[in-house]
Amino acid sequence: MNKSHKYDLETDIAIIGAGPAGSTTSIALSKAGVRHVIFDKATFPRDKVCGDAFSGKVVQIFKKLDPSILEGIYREESKFLGSWGITFVAPNGKSLHIPFKLDGGLNTGNKGKEPPPGFISRRYDFDNYLVGRLDPDSADMRFGANVVGFEHLDHGILINYRQNGGHGTCLARLVIGAGGDRSIVAKKLAGHKMEPEHYCAGVRAYYENVDGLHEQNFIELHFLRELLPGYFWIFPLPNNLVNVGVGMRSAKARKKEVNIKKAMLHTIHEHPDIKDRFKNAIPQGEIKGWGLPLGSKRRNLSGNRFMLVGDAASLIDPFTGEGIGNAMASGIIAADIAKEAWQQRDFSSEFLRKYDEVVYKELWGELKLSRTLQKLAELPWLFNFLVNKARKNQSIRDIISCMFEDLDLRTKLRSPGFYLRLLVN
Ligand SMILES: Cc1cc2nc3c(=O)[nH]c(=O)nc-3n(C[C@H](O)[C@H](O)[C@H](O)COP(=O)(O)OP(=O)(O)OC[C@H]3O[C@@H](n4cnc5c(N)ncnc54)[C@H](O)[C@@H]3O)c2cc1C
Incomplete structure (x- = not known):
């Protein structure tokens, strides 16, 4: 990372975005002894529109990557709430409570004795915590630096960024795009475009004092007939808060002319099975929306001197809307391949193609199944039957x-x- 005469910064590897995908990539690179620069346009803590639910996959990834990160999460009870299961509510209003584990701590009374299989945490807190775990000895953190453009040079990619009202440049041999939905790397280097058939719109709000939550903090997915194949969710959080939201595939929302923000408020105030639970509830902050690029279609995830991770690579589960686990999983794979590329000084598209192969080998089966489930969810009778x-x-x-x-x-x-x-x- 020597400062050169021509550029403000020079590095072999630059990560753009420090959400779960970028931070995980950075942590994995640091563990492999690879120095790098990581940019984020935000300074932390910062908000990120999300359901804030972290599945067993996230827990498993942390166990392998660095169990001390998980221990830190369990220690901070005011910011992280353990969850032991999930409640599905079918279009006919019937609920199905499924513990995340077979014994689930339900029958054995294990709650409190073993770590929870999943957790819920505001992304404001979680992302700030994760960024706090980056290694300053190997990760040069450039926060508040908005990457605005790229130029392919013979010996690397020139990254242009804006910071503190000024302009900066960084020459990188390899760029890892971790900028989430609307990632500049996905758009400008990979040429990805938003596809309504493989994209979901989501809104979320925080409420205090919602009644009827499960005693073991089960997350709730309500597949209401009027929202299919999308759903309404209620996820409990620490401090008597909940994250409430609605997600629906953009192509369907357009076709059915659904305004998802109105649909969410209508559900909260009018739905016969929901409204009583909100009678003492107090909204906290505004309702915010953001997009979910779904992994229901294979895309090119790498090219000459770049790879995409997380939402930038469109890896969100098309049935559940869960993206943090795959963001982290792809970050670990990207760090692995980046290390090999760095050792061999080969950042060509031919070499990096291996990244696409490994990502889809690991995730495609699951994503394809979720695509099938997403289609099944359009059939209320089948959902009710199951x-x-x-x-x-x-x-x-x-x-x-x-x-x-x-x-x-x-x-x-x-x-x-x-x-x-x-x-x-
Ligand atoms: C409404 C909604 C509900 C969701 N609920 C859940 C859920 O409950 N569980 C779950 O697992 N997933 C959920 N998801 C999906 C989840 O939020 C994403 O999959 C996850 O955040 C992806 O992480 P990421 O690191 O790829 O991107 P992000 O978390 O979006 O992080 C991207 C980072 O890049 C930075 N950045 C962007 N552009 C630039 C730039 N040009 N220069 C510098 N920095 C840049 C941003 O500031 C940001 O910090 C939900 C998504 C939405 C929209």
Whole structure:
């Protein structure tokens, strides 16, 4: 990272964005002994529109990457709330409560004795915590630096950024795009465009004092008929807060002419199963919206001197809207390949293509299944049928629980035989 005469900064690797994808990439690079620069246009803490739910996948990734990060999370009870399961509410109003683990701490009373399988935390707190775990010895952090353009040079990519009212340049041999939805790297270097069929619009708000939350902080997904294939959610947070929101695929929202912000408020104030739970609730802050680039389509994730991670790579689960786990998973893969490229001094598109292969080898099966589930969710009768069956049958509930722990089991849901066996029980 020597300051050269021509550029304000020079580095082999530059990460653009310090959300979960960029920060995880940075932590993994530091652990591999690779120095780098990481930019973010924000200074932390900063808000990020999200449901704030962190699944078992995130927990598993932290366990492998650095368990001390997870221990820090569990220690800060005012910022992180452990969650032990998920409640699905079918279009017919029937609920299905699924613990994230088979014993789930429910029957054994394990709550409090073993770490929670998932957690919920405002991204304001979580992202700030994660950025605080970056290693200043190997990561040159440039926050408040907005990357505005690139120029391909023979020996690298020239990054232009704005900071403190001024202008800066950085020459990087490799750029890792971690700027989330609307990432400048995805747009300018990879040529990605927003595709309404593979994109979801989401809004969220915070409320205090919502009634009827599950005693083990289950997150709630309400598949209301009028919002299908999207859903309304209620996720509990520390300090008696909840994160409430609605997400719906953009193509559907356009076709059905749904204004999702109005749909969320209508659900809170008018829905017969929901409104009573909000009768003492106090809104906190504004309702905010943001986009979710879904992983329901394969894209090019790398090219000459660049790779995309997280939302910049469109890796959000198309059924659940969960993106943090895949953002982190892709960050770890990107760090691995970046290290190899750095060792071999080869940042060509041919070399980096390996990144796309590994990412899709790891994630495509799951993303494809979620795409199927997303389509099934458009059929309220099938959704009702599955929830009714599962409510009556402990082994079906156990299979679903296992799916949160063992991702291979999710492939069962893709097989027609699974539904046939359900039909005949
Ligand atoms: C309404 C909604 C609800 C969601 N709910 C959940 C949920 O409950 N659970 C879940 O797992 N996922 C959820 N997601 C998805 C999740 O928010 C994303 O998948 C996740 O934030 C992706 O992380 P990321 O690091 O790729 O991008 P981001 O978190 O968006 O981080 C990108 C970073 O890049 C920076 N940046 C952007 N452009 C530039 C630039 N030009 N120069 C410098 N810095 C830049 C930004 O400031 C930001 O800090 C939700 C998304 C939405 C919109």
